Amino acid sequence: MRLTRHLPLTSLAAAIALAGPAQAQTEITIATVNNNDMVIMQSLTDAFEEAHPDIALDWVVLEENVLRQRMTTDIATQGGQFDVMTIGTYEVPIWAERGWLSPLDGLPDDYQVDDLLTSVRDGLSNDGTLHALPFYGESSMMYYRQDLFDEAGIEVPEQPSWEEVRDWAVQLHDPEAQRAGICLRGKPGWGENMALVSTLVNTFGGRWFDEDWQPQLDSPEWQEAIQFYVDLLNDYGPPGASSNGFNENLALFSRGSCAIWVDATSAAGKLYDPGESDVADRLGFAPAPVARTPKGSHWLWSWALAIPATSENQEAARTFIQWATSREYIELVGDTRGWTSVPPGTRESTYANEHYQDAAPFAGFVLEAMRSADPTDSTLEPSPYVGVQFVGIPEFQSIGTQVGQTVASALTGDATVEQALQTAQRATQRAMQRAGYLD
Incomplete structure (x- = not known):
């Protein structure tokens, strides 16, 4: 609220004269x-x-x-x-x-x-x-309900794996209590579902393109990673997961509707604020999970x-x-x-x-995650691009969003994982040809 001090007319006139033209x-x-x-x-x-x-x-x-x-x-x-x-x-x-x-x-x-x-x-x-x-x-990290993990006798290792995360989600999934075993981004978009999915693919050993800019979306690594993601969310995720992005999952986890959430480190401040989060006093955190390789497992x-x-x-x-x-x-x-x-x-x-x-008990952890994320070396096999959860070329915004839509179609059951990735592969190949990366 701005307060206005009223001056006598003579003083006001003098003040205006001194001030000159209004700025x-x-x-x-x-x-x-x-x-x-x-x-x-x-x-x-x-x-x-x-x-x-x-x-x-x-x-x-x-x-x-x-x-x-x-x-x-x-x-x-x-x-x-x-x-x-x-x-x-x-x-x-x-x-x-x-x-x-x-x-x-x-x-x-x-x-x-x-x-x-x-x-x-x-x-x-x-x-x-x-x-x-x-x-x-x-960067990205894993949040989990420490109280639920303690009740189930689950001990989280220094570096969790995606296979372990799935096992924990199985144990803690409780639809009757309106609690999902895990929440992950499902909303289509290169900066929404594909941010998480790209890190998942990275750690399963996949990459967006080989060194000749040939798309790799129909590779065994992509197939394995996306099938894992689809099965995990469909079996142990919340209803309507394909509509959930960062903000939606933050709301779900904050009110106790998820046992595990893998997403941005920037959510930690809100989750640990008791005025914003119902689970502020029951939280644990760990590095983003890995599968075949730690490379590219957490973004920057x-x-x-x-x-x-x-x-x-x-x-x-x-x-x-x-x-x-x-x-x-x-x-x-x-x-x-x-x-x-x-x-x-x-x-x-x-x-x-x-x-x-x-x-912020997570402060040092987050700082280390950001320092260790390497956009120049984020894939197991060599790749021609810079970026962990994105490909640093102008065409990626369109490509990433289109692939995000096809991945979402597999999540909703409108296509099989194999069909979705074949569609994504063809569309990305056409886009790269039009852009001059491929003959």
């Missing part, structure tokens, strides 16, 4: 995803506007798949609808190379750019220059704030993204919302902060 206010339009950390960022609009009265914030908050579509269309057509875009480590290098994003060099000393995690900073750079600033970063991602080159409000947009990704912003969230709610995975100083260490 024009610049409105910037920010497009972001409807994840918890971004909802908190939007809720702190007043804090930013009070510190920067010459800038007003206009928010466009969208579901993940819709956001990606809107951002891609706007940037590719130079639409100029947005001054700040929430994009990630997939888009930034590709869009920066095309000149679609404003470079973020010359950041002020007090921004402390060297405090940013190296893996995240590298993923948001092109030719050594940042083109987006990280709002939060994440950052949601970041970038300024499209088409923005007419470059200076104001830059002021905002520096504020929203600063150490001061993290401290603001910690002080006002609690330290489990701060954006994770971006700054070394967050993990050195005693308040965060005390509030």
Whole structure:
């Protein structure tokens, strides 16, 4: 709430004369995803506007798949609808190379750019220059109900396997108690179900493409991984799993409707917050499971704030993204919302902060997961691409989403796993031929 102090008329006239012309206010339009950390960022609009009265914030908050579509269309057509875009480590290098994003060099000393995690900073750079600033970063991990595991006498090893996860899901699946043995992403999308599925395929020994860019979607490794995923979710997952993405599974696990959940490390803060989670005091966590190889078993991602080159409000947009990704912003969230709610995975100083260490038992674990994820070596057999849960080429957004739809069709029973992967293979081969990767 803003308070207005009323002055006597003579004093008011004098104040106006001293102040001169009123300062024009610049409105910037920010497009972001409807994840918890971004909802908190939007809720702190007043804090930013009070510190920067010459800038007003206009928010466009969208579901993940819709956001990606809107951002891609706007940037590719130079639409100029947005001054700040929430994009990630997939888009930034590709869009920066095309000149679609404003470079973020010359950041002020007090921004402390060297405090940013190296893996995240590298993923948001092109030719050594940042083109987006990280709002939060994440890898993936396994969450589980410690109380249920204790009751069942289950001990989780230092590195669980997918086979063990399936066995645990069998034991803890209880439809009468409205509790699924496991929750996993099923909603189609290259950044939804395929983020999880790609890591699963990686650790089963598969890859998206061989070194000659031939698609490998009908390989035995893909067949084994997708059959495992489909059987696991159909037998021990929640009803309607094909509609569940990150947010839906977060809600299910938070209210006690899942015994196991493998997903983003960024969910940990909300799960450990007793004000947000019914299971905050009954949680265990472990590395993302592995199968044949540990390579590519956990992803690396950052949601970041970038300024499209088409923005007419470059200076104001830059002021905002520096504020929203600063150490001061993290401290603001910690002080006002609690330290489990701060954006994770971006700054070394967050993990050195005693308040965060005390509030977040997962902090060191998450930091190590992010440091150990290697986008340049994520597959058992050599591959020509960079990326753990995505392929760092422009065509992947379309390819990944189409394959995500075919995998979802196997999950819903509209196609067998073999049929779905044959369809995915043909479609991907055509796309790669059109793009010039194949003869």
